[in-house]
Amino acid sequence: MTEPTDKTRASRRRFLVGAAGLAAAGAGGHALAENAKNLPPNVPDWTRRLGDGVGVRAYGNPSKYEKDVVRRTVSWLTATPESSVSFTPLHALDGIITPNGLCFERHHSGIAEIDPNDYRLMLHGLVDKPLIFTLEDLQRLPRVNRIHFLECAANSGMEWRGAQLNGVQYTHGMVHCVQYTGVPLKILLDQAGLKTNAKWIMAEGGDAAAMNRSIPLAKALDDCLVAYRMNGEMLRPEQGYPVRLVVPGWEGNVWVKWLRRLKVGDQPWYTREETAKYTDLLADGKARKFTFEMDAKSVITSPSPQAPLKQKGFTVISGLAWSGRGKVSRVDVSLDGGRNWRAARIDGPVFDRACVRFYAEIDWNGEPLLLQSRAMDATGYVQPSKDALRKIRSVNSIYHNNGIQTWALKANGEVENVEVG
């Protein structure tokens, strides 16, 4: 991801334009515009008239009333949209699977539009038989289905120095979780035959950035996939159509999209993306390299700045948690900024290195709260506070910020991204 190089404060507008606040809530508690002619005892138009027939929506889209649930960008972050990022609207989603059209995007030279007939994957280097696979070849090989999260190493990277962006979409929206269908990378390497001195592989994209990253061979043989489907359908162009690498639990940058080449070598390549970028600069001016695993992390997605509370009373706090080191084992929620914690309820399936959904149910009497969540994983790792993380890494790392997020829920139901001390 790109650093916020320019601190141009472009937008000065208030963010919570949609949040009417508790005061505006009507008798039924529904603050937003409603039309009495559609409400009982009246019979609305949609009950009286025929709707669209089949085939009118050959590829279905969400309801027109959901038009605001879209990926969004932060214009001051980058110099150009071709080398930039858009964010998943986490505040508007539930469950663990991200819809394909809402998965965040990170491109370095725009979206390559690859004709699947002309797609080729080259596998060479320290192998017995250098090979080229067509898409059809890949689809003939044995395939598996795996649900994994993908998080950009720079997710929450703008928050190292303090609360900055007022929306979970922007603070945490560089993550998504889908089901991939693909060939285990091990099967492809077996087809070519590895030389005995093989230790690393380099994955390279076929886009205009030709993004390349080094991956230790042990990981490649363990659980990496050469994937061509997400959530059942072919990969979206933004996600690497027709083929991308899946590297479970590791930073998104190594999940090379539009995968065109795999080269086997005996040492890492030290490419620009694993030296000048995606290295974690510490206070003494030295930087960690090859920080592949994404540490356990969680965030409350609702309520959050883009999803304020509209009513007092019973409320479901909802959030997402994930870990690059294994299954999420527990998520705790705090209502008082981390003084006291209670285990949240994880609902839905829990997969290895996938998102889990957690809920905490509260009766909210309108008092201000400081909401936090804290994830734990199968290795015993506990998501640290932002201050604990800063104590070790200082504030120049850009990448791998998995510190605990605090949302201040105000008496009027609005929510703000805050720092606590």
Place this chain on the structure above:
Amino acid sequence: MSRSARLALSLTALLVLVLAAPAWAQGKKDAARNYGIGHAATPEQIAGWDIDVRPDGQGAPPGHGSVKEGEKVYLDKCAACHGEFGESAGRWPQLAQGKGTLASNDPVKTVGSYFPYLSSVFDYIRRAMPFGAAQSLSNDELYAVTAYVLNLNDIVDDKFVLSKQTWGQVKMPNQGGFFDDDRDKAEKAFWNAKPCMSDCRPTVKITGRAAVIDVTPDEKTQKRGGVE
């Protein structure tokens, strides 16, 4: 039908059945198997795509380029974004200066201050630059423009000619600036099976607010990313 004839008939039927049965191809788990899928890659095919270069120069193509030749390429194809002296025009990556800033409050990561190897720069320019015209430079232009960027960073002198032969003469200032991921040791305290559940800290105060900084995009006015 005699008993032996019946037996022969049923054996034939069994045989036919066996021959007609589809072959189950599922092998033992994890056993390497050759599926006969994939096509031999020819040296010519590989040569066209094999563009990566390692720190030791493996993969560097034939050709050469001087700082002086590189200046022309750079002013022509790079300066509009990166600035005439690598200082960056606007928000594009800065290529020069920044020495001594890595431990400061405002680290400036450039080719001279941060990149550990010549190959990290050269390989990147070769595959991705110029932005919007990737893989359009000749090998000589590639060597020349890299030499010029090194010169902007005072890593090579004005007379330097970069080639596979002179590759090893280039010493990047921050080569020793990186170390392997040590989170499992340096952050061992985060593996804490029994985290505190109650009265974990004194009263909590809000110390910073995103609304004060106010750099969040406005949902109503922003161009939508699009649900396709």
